[in-house]
Amino acid sequence: MSNKEVPIPGFEVSAISGGARRGQLSFDRHVAQTPVFMPVGTRASVRTVTSADLESLGADIMLGNTYHLMLRPGEALIERFGGIHGFADWHRLILTDSGGYQVFSLEPKVDDEGATFKSTYDGSKHHLSPERAVDIQLALGSDIQMVLDVCPPLPAPKKVIRTAVERTALWAERGRAHFLTRRDAFAGQRAQFGIVQGGLDPELRQTSARQLMDIGFDGYAVGGLSVGETRAEMIEPLRASTEILPTDRPRYFMGLGDPAGLVEAVAAGVDMFDCVWPTRMARHGTALTRQGRINISAARYANSDEPLDPDFPQSPANRWSRGYIRHLLSVGEPAAARILTMHNLAWLFDLMERIRISIVEDRFAELRAETLEVWG
Amino acid sequence: MSNKEVPIPGFEVSAISGGARRGQLSFDRHVAQTPVFMPVGTRASVRTVTSADLESLGADIMLGNTYHLMLRPGEALIERFGGIHGFADWHRLILTDSGGYQVFSLEPKVDDEGATFKSTYDGSKHHLSPERAVDIQLALGSDIQMVLDVCPPLPAPKKVIRTAVERTALWAERGRAHFLTRRDAFAGQRAQFGIVQGGLDPELRQTSARQLMDIGFDGYAVGGLSVGETRAEMIEPLRASTEILPTDRPRYFMGLGDPAGLVEAVAAGVDMFDCVWPTRMARHGTALTRQGRINISAARYANSDEPLDPDFPQSPANRWSRGYIRHLLSVGEPAAARILTMHNLAWLFDLMERIRISIVEDRFAELRAETLEVWG
Numbered sequence: 224m225s226n227k228e229v230p231i232p233g234f235e236v237s238a239i240s241g242g243a244r245r246g247q248l249s250f251d252r253h254v255a256q257t258p259v260f261m262p263v264g265t266r267a268s269v270r271t272v273t274s275a276d277l278e279s280l281g282a283d284i285m286l287g288n289t290y291h292l293m294l295r296p297g298e299a300l301i302e303r304f305g306g307i308h309g310f311a312d313w314h315r316l317i318l319t320d321s322g323g324y325q326v327f328s329l330e331p332k333v334d335d336e337g338a339t340f341k342s343t344y345d346g347s348k349h350h351l352s353p354e355r356a357v358d359i360q361l362a363l364g365s366d367i368q369m370v371l372d373v374c375p376p377l378p379a380p381k382k383v384i385r386t387a388v389e390r391t392a393l394w395a396e397r398g399r400a401h402f403l404t405r406r407d408a409f410a411g412q413r414a415q416f417g418i419v420q421g422g423l424d425p426e427l428r429q430t431s432a433r434q435l436m437d438i439g440f441d442g443y444a445v446g447g448l449s450v451g452e453t454r455a456e457m458i459e460p461l462r463a464s465t466e467i468l469p470t471d472r473p474r475y476f477m478g479l480g481d482p483a484g485l486v487e488a489v490a491a492g493v494d495m496f497d498c499v500w501p502t503r504m505a506r507h508g509t510a511l512t513r514q515g516r517i518n519i520s521a522a523r524y525a526n527s528d529e530p531l532d533p534d535f536p537q538s539p540a541n542r543w544s545r546g547y548i549r550h551l552l553s554v555g556e557p558a559a560a561r562i563l564t565m566h567n568l569a570w571l572f573d574l575m576e577r578i579r580i581s582i583v584e585d586r587f588a589e590l591r592a593e594t595l596e597v598w599g
Numbered sequence: 600m601s602n603k604e605v606p607i608p609g610f611e612v613s614a615i616s617g618g619a620r621r622g623q624l625s626f627d628r629h630v631a632q633t634p635v636f637m638p639v640g641t642r643a644s645v646r647t648v649t650s651a652d653l654e655s656l657g658a659d660i661m662l663g664n665t666y667h668l669m670l671r672p673g674e675a676l677i678e679r680f681g682g683i684h685g686f687a688d689w690h691r692l693i694l695t696d697s698g699g700y701q702v703f704s705l706e707p708k709v710d711d712e713g714a715t716f717k718s719t720y721d722g723s724k725h726h727l728s729p730e731r732a733v734d735i736q737l738a739l740g741s742d743i744q745m746v747l748d749v750c751p752p753l754p755a756p757k758k759v760i761r762t763a764v765e766r767t768a769l770w771a772e773r774g775r776a777h778f779l780t781r782r783d784a785f786a787g788q789r790a791q792f793g794i795v796q797g798g799l800d801p802e803l804r805q806t807s808a809r810q811l812m813d814i815g816f817d818g819y820a821v822g823g824l825s826v827g828e829t830r831a832e833m834i835e836p837l838r839a840s841t842e843i844l845p846t847d848r849p850r851y852f853m854g855l856g857d858p859a860g861l862v863e864a865v866a867a868g869v870d871m872f873d874c875v876w877p878t879r880m881a882r883h884g885t886a887l888t889r890q891g892r893i894n895i896s897a898a899r900y901a902n903s904d905e906p907l908d909p910d911f912p913q914s915p916a917n918r919w920s921r922g923y924i925r926h927l928l929s930v931g932e933p934a935a936a937r938i939l940t941m942h943n944l945a946w947l948f949d950l951m952e953r954i955r956i957s958i959v960e961d962r963f964a965e966l967r968a969e970t971l972e973v974w975g
């Protein structure tokens with residue numbers, strides 16, 4: 224093991240506009256264009272849509288969740304199907320969270336060795352350690368796996384955050400060491416990202432980032448943000464992290480997906496995003512539009528023959544009117560959630576494409592300002 | 600008004616095999632191949648799928664329900680969208696039930712004039728008469744509308760059935776008269792079917808059929824069967840009806856969609872079918888296969904990498920394994936219901952296609968026997 228290992232995946236920044244980066248994340252299996260938004264398929268499925276739908280929407284990377292999948296159906300079963308790729312018949316990229324975030328919301332018993340927690344499915348006891356998180360994610364076939372981190376719910380006293388940062392570093396070292404002993408088995412086509420912690424404290428964020436860089440990862444995530452703090456509170460610790468992270472490695476902001484947050488984080492040099500926000504909004508009847516979000520179940524849309532977003536003619540939902548979709552919602556027809564999910568994902572992928580183009584054309588600041596005007 | 604009116608739609612029987620008929624139901628808008636299975640879009644949507652999906656599956660006719668749509672969102676709103684065609688963006692054929700079946704399940708106040716009932720949505724009082732049923736269905740833009748009938752829940756004393764048959768005839772006459780005064784407004788492109796009642800009594804069935812034929816409809820439905828009686832009990836009253844119905848008009852068996860029932864009814868000369876069975880089965884985790892139905896949520900499918908039906912390679916669900924779909928079901932992922940619905944509809948449309956081919960090749964008896972062996 225050494226931090227001189229050639230990092231995986233191939234990552235190349237091809238254009239910069241202000242702090243924003245336009246790049247490519249290259250695996251043999253698939254190349255993702257960055258900045259990239261990754262829809263969340265917690266249980267190996269993005270709610271209401273299929274892998275075929277994700278392909279048609281042009282998604283590059285689907286997220287899976289280690290915590291949920293290790294419990295149902297279990298990583299051994301998924302491994303027999305050829306990982307999530309074979310299981311869900313999804314042959315672009317898969318990123319899996321380490322499970323840390325979910326486990327720490329369950330008040331686990333934690334010591335230096337790992338975390339013991341009770342399954343939310345059946346109350347059974349389970350253990351997650353940095354090494355086990357690696358093995359589970361290898362079994363899941365993740366192209367990009369996350370190291371097990373310690374993610375204390377915010378707000379928390381500085382002492383708690385500091386302990387979390389220390390243990391995150393300890394676990395990161397063990398997780399990385401274990402991962403590197405296994406990497407050769409996968410022809411170098413598996414990547415592992417470290418996760419910067421440190422709460423809202425810029426200094427602790429930099430300490431955490433340096434510790435991870437010393438270990439050396441294939442990419443770096445910023446975790447433990449976008450958990451209820453304001454956007455203003457989020458920016459400083461984010462920038463503190465990204466300004467010292469290596470420029471030649473991808474940066475991933477975990478759990479962020481609203482348009483204003485996206486442009487702010489892209490401006491801070493982030494390349495990758497995931498969030499349940501667009502799909503959860505959809506299931507609650509909210510459509511994303513260039514004019515902001517609209518709640519389509521409102522009575523005023525009953526007679527509307529306009530599409531969800533008249534300014535987004537490429538939407539896969541555009542053959543149906545607001546009035547029809549509102550009717551489906553109000554009588555509980557499941558097609559509504561699906562139509563809105565397809566729309567919101569397409570809309571967000573389009574925003575990412577517009578961000579990428581604006582970086583290449585060096586007018587990202589303009590798009591950022593426009594986006595903040597509507598969504599800020 | 601006269602029963603010498605030219606019937607709509609164009610209907611042509613092109614082949615016969617035993618009692619089974621292969622035909623075409625022709626509207627300017629679309630031509631349906633018969634025998635045809637019509638998926639049920641009660642509230643202007645077939646549950647979990649969209650009109651785009653129905654097109655890709657090759658559906659010819661979608662059902663809508665007058666009772667539900669008159670209450671939510673109301674026929675006036677749908678009319679402003681150009682009927683169900685414009686509302687759901689579905690441009691093949693639409694058949695609407697008159698609402699009689701639903702209304703009679705609500706213990707309505709019925710007299711010769713019509714039926715008064717309480718909405719299951721909000722308890723508000725509504726009235727349905729033969730004339731109003733016509734007007735609502737015209738507003739919904741139905742290509743094929745059903746006359747308001749009296750459908751008493753079975754079993755019922757012969758006296759109740761006889762009264763229902765008499766009132767059905769009375770209402771049919773009024774409904775037809777009202778419809779014919781409106782037909783010219785629609786360039787002759789709207790059809791109205793009568794509904795044969797009579798419970799399980801072959802004699803009453805024939806009385807009812809003759810009364811409707813005397814009035815003269817564009818097609819004839821058999822109603823009030825497939826409501827809990829055995830298949831054996833169903834056959835005699837069905838055959839009593841079809842054997843005297845005009846051979847040059849389409850015949851529609853309301854509410855039947857299981858494979859054994861379908862081949863038996865096709866053998867009795869029925870051309871059209873609808874049922875929630877395949878889509879409801881799908882939402883409960885049941886897949887249709889050439890070997891019979893299987894409940895995919897059973898533990899024995901957890902490790903199966905076979906598709907839902909290995910003998911049906913054209914299934915739109917075939918890229919996913921039984922094991923993956925079972926996982927989606929067991930963790931409550933909505934994609935499961937959609938994948939199974941798409942499969943079951945495709946499977947049933949394929950059965951109808953095999954039935955149509957077997958009639959043309961005059962080997963329907965063989966396919967019927969095969970189907971009954973698995974599904975009987």
